[in-house]
Amino acid sequence: MHLDHPETYPQRYAAAPSRQRRAPTPSSAPTTRPDGTRRALRIGLGGPVGSGKTATVAAICRQLREELSIAVVTNDIYTREDAEFLLRNAVLPAERISAVETGACPHTAIRDDISANLEAVEDLEESVGPLDLVLVESGGDNLTATFSKGLVDAQIFVIDVAGGDKIPRKGGPGVSTADLLVVNKTDLAPLVGADLEVMARDARAQRGELPVTFTALTEPDGIAPVVAWVRERLACWTAAA
Amino acid sequence: MTTTTATRAALLVLADGRFPAGGHAHSGGAEAAIAAGRVSDPASLEAFCRGRLGTAGLVAAALAAAAAAGANPLLLDEAADARTPSPALRMTARKLGRQMMRAARACWPSPALDALAAARPRGAHQPVVLGLAAAAAGLGPLDAAHAAAYEAVSGPATAAVRLLSLDPFDATAVLARLAPELDRVAELAVAAAESALDDLDALPAASAPLLEIAAEAHAAWPVRLFAS
Ligand SMILES: Nc1nc2c(ncn2[C@@H]2O[C@H](COP(=O)(O)OP(=O)(O)O)[C@@H](O)[C@H]2O)c(=O)[nH]1
Ligand SMILES: [Mg+2]
Numbered sequence: 001m002h003l004d005h006p007e008t009y010p011q012r013y014a015a016a017p018s019r020q021r022r023a024p025t026p027s028s029a030p031t032t033r034p035d036g037t038r039r040a041l042r043i044g045l046g047g048p049v050g051s052g053k054t055a056t057v058a059a060i061c062r063q064l065r066e067e068l069s070i071a072v073v074t075n076d077i078y079t080r081e082d083a084e085f086l087l088r089n090a091v092l093p094a095e096r097i098s099a100v101e102t103g104a105c106p107h108t109a110i111r112d113d114i115s116a117n118l119e120a121v122e123d124l125e126e127s128v129g130p131l132d133l134v135l136v137e138s139g140g141d142n143l144t145a146t147f148s149k150g151l152v153d154a155q156i157f158v159i160d161v162a163g164g165d166k167i168p169r170k171g172g173p174g175v176s177t178a179d180l181l182v183v184n185k186t187d188l189a190p191l192v193g194a195d196l197e198v199m200a201r202d203a204r205a206q207r208g209e210l211p212v213t214f215t216a217l218t219e220p221d222g223i224a225p226v227v228a229w230v231r232e233r234l235a236c237w238t239a240a241a
Numbered sequence: 242m243t244t245t246t247a248t249r250a251a252l253l254v255l256a257d258g259r260f261p262a263g264g265h266a267h268s269g270g271a272e273a274a275i276a277a278g279r280v281s282d283p284a285s286l287e288a289f290c291r292g293r294l295g296t297a298g299l300v301a302a303a304l305a306a307a308a309a310a311g312a313n314p315l316l317l318d319e320a321a322d323a324r325t326p327s328p329a330l331r332m333t334a335r336k337l338g339r340q341m342m343r344a345a346r347a348c349w350p351s352p353a354l355d356a357l358a359a360a361r362p363r364g365a366h367q368p369v370v371l372g373l374a375a376a377a378a379g380l381g382p383l384d385a386a387h388a389a390a391y392e393a394v395s396g397p398a399t400a401a402v403r404l405l406s407l408d409p410f411d412a413t414a415v416l417a418r419l420a421p422e423l424d425r426v427a428e429l430a431v432a433a434a435e436s437a438l439d440d441l442d443a444l445p446a447a448s449a450p451l452l453e454i455a456a457e458a459h460a461a462w463p464v465r466l467f468a469s
Contacts, residue, residue, distance in 0.1 A: 078464045101468035103266035104403040115263035115340035116468070 028149045029118075031240075033125065040071075040131035041237040042121060043230065044110060044147035046174055047158035049140025052184035052217055054082045056158055057135050058091045059223035060230060068132040068234075071096040071124040073117060075109050077139040096128050106139030114151040121151075133234065143172030154233050156226070160185040161194035168202035176206040180213065180229050187216040251378040254348070255371075256388040258395055263340030267333065268400030268467035269293060269393065273455035275404050283411040286401045290394040290419055294426055296449040298393030300324050301368040302386040302430030303437070303445045308372025309385035312438055314357045314365060320441045321366035327453040329460035331366075333469040339364030345374035353377060382434060386427035394419055400467055 033039045045053045054074075061070055072092060074082040076099065083099040086092060098120045102109040109117055121134050136152055138145060147155045157178030159167050162185055168175055175181060181203055189196055196214060203212045213225040254260065270293065274280040280289045304321050308314055325331045342364065346354050353373050357365055364370075368389050375385035398412045430445070437443035456469060 077466070080464060101266050101465065103268070103400065103468070104466040105265060108265050112259065113261040113263060113265050115261060115343060116266055116336075118343070119263075119336070119339060 029151065029153075033130075037130065038238070038241040039125065040069075040121075040129070040134045041154075041234055042134045042136060042152040043233065044136045044138065044152035044155040045158060046110070046138040046141065046145050046147060046155060046178070047182075048142070048160075048163055049077075051140070051158045051160040051163065052182075052215075053137050053140070053158050054085055055217045056156070056182065056184070056215075056223065056226060057082075057137050058086055058089060059217055060135065060227060061086075061091045063223060063227045064133065064230070065092060069128070069130065070133045070135070071098070071121075071128060071131050073097075073120045073124070073134065073136045074099045075102050075106055075117065075137060075139040077102065077104070077106055082137055096124065098124055102139055106141045107145040110136070110138050110145065110147045110151060112148075114148050117151050133230070143167070143170060143174050146173045146177065153237065154179040156180045156182055156229075158182045158184055161189045161196070161199070162192050164192075165194040165196075165199045166202075168199050168206060171206045175203070178210070179233075180211050180226070181207060182226060183212065183214045184217060186214045187218050248379040248381075248384070251349075252375075252380055252384045252388065255375060255378060255380070255384075256391050258399065260344060262344040263337055264392065264396055265399070266467060267337065267396055267469045268404070269297075269396035270452045270455055270459075270469070271397035271400040272404060272465060272467045272469075273459040274397075275401065277455065280397075280401060281405065283407065283415055286398065286407070286412065287415045287418065290397055290415060291422065292449055293397060293452065294390060294393050294419065294422060296447040297452060298390045299426050299430055299433075299445050299447050301371075301389040301393055302427055303433045304366065304368035305372035305375065305385040305389035306382035306427075306431045306434035307437065307441070307444065308369045309376045309380065309382040310372075310434055310438060311376075312434070312441065314353070314369050314373060315360060316441050317369045317372075318361065318365045320444055321369060324444070324446050324448065325366075325453075326448065327456045329469070330453060330456045332460075333456070334366040334368075335361075335364035336468070337364075337367040338370040341367050341370040341374060345370060345377065349374060349377035349379075351377035383427060383431050386430040386434070387423065390423050390426045390430065394423070404466065 047053055076082040080099055083097050086097050100116045100120050125131055155178050157174040216222045274289055280286050304317055308317055342358050371389055372385040398416050401407050402409050402412045433445050
């Protein structure tokens, strides 16, 4: 088997054997604003359509918006759906939410050609900044869709139990390399016959030491473990300044 | 002006559909034309592309050629504004110009690109940036014109594949059939740019009213897959 050398791959290396998965590496995007101050931490949220990405974004914003300056970029397949959900639910003021069109190719916009997303992030910084945290939600895609290191500093991959408890075993770059894997909708597990133990074991096999968390966003404070992880990332981000 | 073999490959990099300058999210008017039923198959796609090539494509190619030939980019930017009646298309051209600028500066750092980025932080018209990028890559005006002309048709062809589930071989064959016309438009654009270097008003001003009108309508759609 080909062995990965941790020192020589500065970026995520999707084919690395699971045992060698390691702590996330920093983004390749410049970490300062044009004026030299440290820019906002950027977190990407990917995963299949309907797994709960927008619900996660909304819950994170509700928890943290009092203490942090937050903005959101959505990449919906149909440009406005997610942004409008966030607006309708008054998660953030309209000027803090930006929608990007992806030309029917959501993975391209977060991985191969990140121009429009970078521009949206920078425009938000400029119009409502300084920001502490920018959440970039991918338009739902397949299991191979991951964010470029040029766009985000860390990424969360959201799957749900209703998609079948085999998804962690199927792996793919999203499941196996995301900085945090969220298995959402655990409230539905008994209804769809999903075995959470199996999902946890398979995820561990795919991800090695990388964290996995189970959530039910329907529960009060169901977002807590994700928010705790975001706080940790923020603390590292500011400490590195 | 001819391409030297030393710089030929840079043109491939610049004109590659995967060059990360934001083009993938733009249909060049194809999404609106498809929704209106004006593009529905390879034949109507070819007609659409031919029309865009001879109008917006020629203007873009001439602007790119003039920029690559050393014309003042800020004056070219104004010339591009004057040749783009639709506010939505002007905005699109500047957005794409800003995105092209980011990619170009990463690939071929140059003082000319830096100066234009500083003067137009929200983006200059994309063909102007493309022309400067070509020059920074060691390419000439004819190369810049070719890249701009090709982009005028490759965007709609790719979008048609996605929106109509068109057979990708058919769509690419459309581009292949248009190749001689692309060459002709690029040559025309270079000739026009060279004779307009002292008076940019003389740059081509061909336009396709339906492209402009449809772009305005498209920008107001509540839901769309492509940004333009
Ligand atoms: N039962 C249940 N439904 C959820 C949960 N999280 C999200 N949903 C619902 O799942 C649907 C899709 O969620 P959404 O966030 O839009 O998914 P996205 O496509 O990944 O952004 C919505 O109807 C949500 O209300 C959960 O934890 N449990
Ligand atoms: Mg969503």
